Amino acid sequence: MRSLPALAVLILALGLATASAQEVAFPGLRTDTEAQVEVTADSLSVNQAKGTAVFTGNVLIVQGPMRLKAEKVEVEYGADRSKIAKLHASGGVTLASKTDAAEAREAVYAVATGAVEMTGDVLLTQGENVLSGQHMTIDLKTGTGRMDGRVRSVLQPGGTP
Template identity: 55%
Template sequence: MIGTFAAGRLRAGFGFVPTLALIAAVGAAGPVPALAQQQQGTSVQMSGLKQDPDEPVEVTSDALSVDQNAGLATFTGNVIVVQGTMRMTAPKAVVTYMRGPDGKPISQIDRIDATDGVTLTTPTEAAEGREAVYRPETGEIVMTTDVLLTQGPNSVAGQRLTVDVDTGTGLMSGGRVRSVFQSQPSGQGGGGN
């Protein structure tokens, strides 16, 4: 099943059509991530996540189930979400809609939960984790459980990655955070005889 939806402030085009606006991927300005140790985790520059929230979102899945009364849209089986240069894949994604003053679901997304192994990518970075939650109103994506962020040849791992899509910054935390940095060739020596 394929659907293309306007992401804007997440208005449904007709009736209660699931409007999926997932801004999820990981990016950086250069090949080496800008990292700075903080007391609560490792700060990561992720400028590839900074996207226009008005770009359309295309969702492809094997099946879609909508529960209008509960305000839920469940995408299952090979879920692929694309917005701009960002891409998210997962076996399952559940969209929960906000409720209006009358208690009924409205077409504005409260949260998107992707589960069972999630991968977020841009052309130059990738992040993996067991789960991801995106809240469009706050512009926050939280990936949890065995999270690995790769930026070029460098990587950062932890149990929780919190990303602010408005600023393109993130924080890796949870347990011990591990970073691996590959040195850049110095251009000297050339390696020949």
Template identity: 45%
Template sequence: MRHILLTLTVLLSSCLLAFTASAQTSLSLGGFITGPDAPVEMTADKLTVSQSDGSAQFEGNVIIAQGVIRLTASLVTVTYLEAGGIDRLNASGGVTLVTQTESAKAETAEYDLTNRQLMMRGEVVLIQGQNAILADSMNIDLASGAAVMEGKVRTVLSSESK
């Protein structure tokens, strides 16, 4: 009887944890920490600059690098600060983000350089080693590496020990 009660308790706890994880998961992403003064390098097949608002649009095979972070996408729109420098990058079309220890994919990403925040949206997949976390969105504080994943969060943990 004790064995059955213990089994039921474990199953109920697992169900409650799975329900909680479906709403929001917090984690640390040390590989996404980058210095705010690190230069940003951008390459693309095409660059269009708007004279009216000073924004720039990079199209085709876009690669953006800052420190150890590499972001690739089909399209990236860059918004500049009035005083100069980049304020924000909006990426879409197969967005992939890679560091030395982690990688993430999503439909879109918004990189706020001023506030050092990275927001990824749409079928987000985060890979850390052999483990994966899937969600609707992921917000990363690039100053601390703290991240929050929300919406249908699903974790796949490797059973291999190395």
């Protein structure tokens, strides 16, 4: 009988862990990270010395089937200035494919690794299923990810997380 309280604590701890983080499949956000990146915006400011470019106003970034929209995107180029290293998006960020869409306040996309980190009131919609939290990481190469920060799921019967 002494182990019953310990078991109850373990079950409670596992339940809390599940509520704070959730592994997620993003098959619709899987993309070819070697594909060309196309950026359109209302304006562009370039700083050659820093190796950056800032796109502002109705920014749309397209890479394969993936679309990223935001108010502002700072592009950071690699050391040789020939390839994009990172994209820092802010202001109503939406990352979408044909089947999945994720919204957040900010996002950072490391192009070489295919890693996307979204922060601030993250909302993921996959069909009729909805997942929300404060922080989400996505691996665009594998189509997998993780949601953290008071995760909430609304799953439809027969749906997958």
